[in-house]
Amino acid sequence: MLDACPITFTGPQRSGMIVPSFT
DSSP: OOTTOSBOSSOBOBTTBOOOTTO
């Protein structure tokens, strides 16, 4: 996961956790 990016491919942070679509 990319915790360095505030915004992911799927959307904004969820519960302070990054959830990229490719993860």
